[in-house]
Amino acid sequence: MGDLNKSLGLFGLIAMGAAGVLGTSWIYTNGEFFAAYGAGGEIFGLIIGAVLAACVAFAYAELASRYPRAGGEIVYTFVAFGRPTAFVAGWLLIGAYVSSLAFYVAAAGGLLARVFPAIHSGALYTLAGETVHAPVLLIGATLAIAVYAINRHGLKLGGGVQISLFLAMLLIGLGLTLVGFGYGELDNFWPAYAADGRPVADTLRFVLPAMTFLTGFSLVGMLAEDARLSPRLIGVAVMTTVVLAGTFYVVVLTASAWVIPWQRTAELEQGTIDAYRIAGFPALAWGAYAIALLGLLTSFIALFAASSRVMLALARAGLFPRVFARVDAHRGTPDAALLFTLILVLALGGLGEAALTWFLDTGGIYIGLAWLLAVASLYRIRSLQPDADPPYRVRWLLLPAIGALAATAIILLTLLPGTGMSLLWPHEYIILLVWLILGTLIYRIAPPAMSRDRAMAALLGPAAANAGSADGSTAC
Numbered sequence: 001m002g003d004l005n006k007s008l009g010l011f012g013l014i015a016m017g018a019a020g021v022l023g024t025s026w027i028y029t030n031g032e033f034f035a036a037y038g039a040g041g042e043i044f045g046l047i048i049g050a051v052l053a054a055c056v057a058f059a060y061a062e063l064a065s066r067y068p069r070a071g072g073e074i075v076y077t078f079v080a081f082g083r084p085t086a087f088v089a090g091w092l093l094i095g096a097y098v099s100s101l102a103f104y105v106a107a108a109g110g111l112l113a114r115v116f117p118a119i120h121s122g123a124l125y126t127l128a129g130e131t132v133h134a135p136v137l138l139i140g141a142t143l144a145i146a147v148y149a150i151n152r153h154g155l156k157l158g159g160g161v162q163i164s165l166f167l168a169m170l171l172i173g174l175g176l177t178l179v180g181f182g183y184g185e186l187d188n189f190w191p192a193y194a195a196d197g198r199p200v201a202d203t204l205r206f207v208l209p210a211m212t213f214l215t216g217f218s219l220v221g222m223l224a225e226d227a228r229l230s231p232r233l234i235g236v237a238v239m240t241t242v243v244l245a246g247t248f249y250v251v252v253l254t255a256s257a258w259v260i261p262w263q264r265t266a267e268l269e270q271g272t273i274d275a276y277r278i279a280g281f282p283a284l285a286w287g288a289y290a291i292a293l294l295g296l297l298t299s300f301i302a303l304f305a306a307s308s309r310v311m312l313a314l315a316r317a318g319l320f321p322r323v324f325a326r327v328d329a330h331r332g333t334p335d336a337a338l339l340f341t342l343i344l345v346l347a348l349g350g351l352g353e354a355a356l357t358w359f360l361d362t363g364g365i366y367i368g369l370a371w372l373l374a375v376a377s378l379y380r381i382r383s384l385q386p387d388a389d390p391p392y393r394v395r396w397l398l399l400p401a402i403g404a405l406a407a408t409a410i411i412l413l414t415l416l417p418g419t420g421m422s423l424l425w426p427h428e429y430i431i432l433l434v435w436l437i438l439g440t441l442i443y444r445i446a447p448p449a450m451s452r453d454r455a456m457a458a459l460l461g462p463a464a465a466n467a468g469s470a471d472g473s474t475a476c
Contacts, residue, residue: 002326002328002329002332003225003327003332003461004070004225004226004309004312004327004332004333004334005154005155005156005226005331005332005333006225006226006227006228006332007154007155007156007226007228007332008155008156008159008223008226008228008229009159009227009228009229010227010229010233010237011163012155012160012162012163012227013159013220013223013224013226013227013229013234013237014220014237014240014241014244015159015162015163015165015298016155016158016159016162016219016220016223016301016302016305017216017217017219017220017223017237017238017241017245017302018166018216018240018241018244018245018248019162019165019166019169019216019295019298019299019302020162020216020219020298020299020301020302020303020306021213021214021215021216021219021241021245021299021302022166022169022216022245022248022249022291022295022298022299023100023104023213023295023296023299024104024107024111024292024293024296024299025107025292026213026249026253026295027252027271027272027273027288027289027291027292027295028111028270028271028272028288028289028292029271030042030253030256030265030271031265031266031267031268031269031270031271031272031274031275032266032271033206034257034262034263034265034266034271035266035267036202037197037202037203037205037206038193038194038197038199038202038262039189039192039193039262039265040191040192040193040197040202040203041192041193041197041199041202041203041205041206042206043192043250043253043254043257044192044203045202045203045204045205045206045207045210046206046210046213046246046249046253047246047250048203048204048207048210049206049207049210049211049213049214049246050210050214050242050245050247050249050250051403052207052211052402052403052406052407053211053214053215053217053242053246053403054243054246054403055399055400055402055403055404055406056217056371056374056375056400056403056404056407057217057238057239057242057403058239058394058396058399058400058403059374059375059377059378059394059400059404060072060217060218060220060221060238060374061217061235061236061238061239061392061394062235062378062390062392062393062394063075063076063221063374063377063378063381064220064221064224064231064235064238064392065231065232065234065235065390065391065392066231066381066388066390066391067079067224067460068224068225068227068229068231068234069224069225069313069459069460069461070222070223070224070225070226070309070312070313070334071090071222071309071310071312071314071316071459072093072218072219072221072222072224072309072310072313072374073089073090073093073218073221073222073370073373073374073377074086074089074090074093074313074314074317074459075313075459075460076089076221076373076374076377076378076381077089077373077374077377078317078455078456078459079377079381079456079459079460080376080377080378080380080381080384081376081377081380082452083317083318083319083449083452083455084443085373086314086317086319087314087319087439087443087446088373088439089370089373089374090310090311090313090314090319090320091435091439091442091443092367092369092370092373093222093306093307093310093366093370094307094310094311095359095362095363095366095435096215096363096366096367096370097303097306097307097310098307098341098344098345098348099348099359099363100299100303100359100363101144101300101303101304101307101341101345101348101349102344102345102347102348102349102351102359103349103353103359104140104143104296104299104300104349105137105140105141105143105144105345105346105348105350106132106136106137106140106349106351106352106353107140107296107353108136108139108143108296109133109136109137109138109139109140110136110353111292111293111296112139113136114270114289115289118135119133119135119136119139120133120135120136121133121134121135122134122135124137127352130352130353131352132350132351132352137349137350140349141346141349143296143297143300144300144304144342144345144346144349145342147297147300147301147304148304148338148339148341148342150301151301151304151305151308151333151338152331152333152335152338153331153333154331154332154333155223155226155305155333158301158305161297161301162298162301162302165294165297165298166298168290168294169248169291169294169295169298170248172287172288172290172291172294173248173251173252173291175284175287176252176255176256176272176276176284176287176288176291177251177252177255179255179259179276179281179284180252180254180255180256180258180259180276181255181258183259183279183281184255184258184259184260184279185258186258187261188257188258188259188260188261188262189254189257189258189262192262194263204410204413205414207407207410208361208364208365208368208410208411209361209364211364211367211368211371211407211410213245213249214242214245214246214249215367216241216242216245216302217238217239217241217242217245218367218370218371218374219241219302219303219306220234220237220238220241221234221238222306222309222310223302223305223306223309225309226305230391231390231391231392232391232392234391234392235390235391235392236392238392252272252291253272256271256272256275256276256288259275259276259279259281260275260278260279264278270289272288273285273288273289273292276288304338304341304345307337307341307344308334308337308338308340308341309334309337311324311334311337311340311341312324312325312327312334312337313459315337316455316458316459317450317455317458317459318446318447318448318449318450318454318455318458319443319446319447320446320447321447322447323336324336324337324340325458358424358427358428358431359431361423361424361428362423362428362431362432362435364411364414365411365414365415365423365432368407368408368410368411369408369411371403371404371407372404372407372408374404375400375401375403375404376404378394378400379397379401382397
């Protein structure tokens with residue numbers, strides 16, 4: 001089956017994680033979020049989400065340093081709990097990653113249409129009240145194929161592109177921050193909630209999408225096999241990623257609520273972009289638009305690579321067709337998994353942006369459950385290997401549990417109808433049910449189970465000799 005080419009350095013791996021999660025829509029849809037939750041609901045909810053993500057990231061940092069192999073949560077859950085749990089983790093991640101990528105297929109053309117309105121022509125069909133236009137699909141498909149080609153060439157190219165794009169985003173974000181706080185004032189932000197708002201409910205409701213905003217640290221573990229780093233540095237990269245991404249989101253969004261009254265931004269079509277234009281900084285408005293474009297590209301590159309590694313790990317464990325475990329001997333890339341990712345993304349991307357918003361909302365559920373499984377795996381592996389000394393060790397072992405349990409509680413509140421935080425009825429509940437049924441069917445028709453030792457050897461590679469199995473024994 002072969003191992004992946006170790007082509008990512010420290011900055012490349014961090015850029016894959018941090019820039020991979022700094023997506024596109026947040027910069028221009030924050031006006032809608034301000035209208036729904038108030039500036040406080042979005043920003044304070046994001047802060048809570050970032051704290052929870054940091055707590056969970058401690059678990060990922062230790063696990064990624066223990067098992068620096070493609071697959072992240074799949075590897076951790078297989079070592080800790082075995083085959084069924086590993087499939088659940090992988091299926092959750094496929095749902096989260098592929099639906100996000102499909103959204104970007106639809107969003108790419110829509111983003112360009114803000115400058116070139118003619119793109120919204122050539123109507124093909126309507127889904128979920130949204131008209132799907134031929135130029136939008138063509139632009140999105142072209143982007144998907146280009147990113148597929150970059151990833152198929154190898155992450156040395158993808159990592160270099162990612163670093164350049166990430167640095168550009170940081171520089172633009174710095175400009176938005178300095179001007180936003182320097183020109184604006186506290187009175188534009190405070191009071192942070194609408195007069196008829198529900199501060200607690202509005203803040204907690206935004207924690208769910210905030211979790212999808214901050215999934216980049218898990219991408220570091222997913223791509224660990226592609227990194228030419230010591231295991232300890234991979235753990236450091238996990239924590240650096242979540243701190244960078246969380247700080248960037250909070251600071252830039254707070255600056256956009258500072259530069260003009262957030263109630264005014266809540267009425268604008270393009271959120272931060274229009275806020276800086278109205279404040280008298282058209283160059284920075286274009287900078288905010290550039291962040292949206294750059295974030296779309298960086299997220300696409302990272303999530304595309306991560307999706308293929310999920311399939312690669314599932315195949316190595318005997319949970320997916322074995323063809324997905326093949327790695328090209330020259331490029332060191334999982335070609336079959338990359339191609340299948342492209343096919344899925346193009347197929348789902350044809351649904352259009354409105355329908356895919358439902359998938360993005362449910363993505364927070366998938367990510368939160370994957371967090372819970374990873375944290376549970378950490379405690380299980382610690383109990384199985386009490387004498388092990390991982391390269392990166394969590395000192396405050398209670399923190400991952402706090403993050404995972406809090407995220408789970410929020411998920412439960414969104415699943416219960418009528419809580420004020422509930423998912424959209426009935427569409428998003430139907431999506432969750434269909435994904436559960438489809439996953440159950442695929443697991444039932446998965447390839448015949450290989451022996452645990454063989455699966456562990458394939459998943460862990462050179463580390464297999466030191467990996468503890470679920471019963472505490474040592475894998476071959």
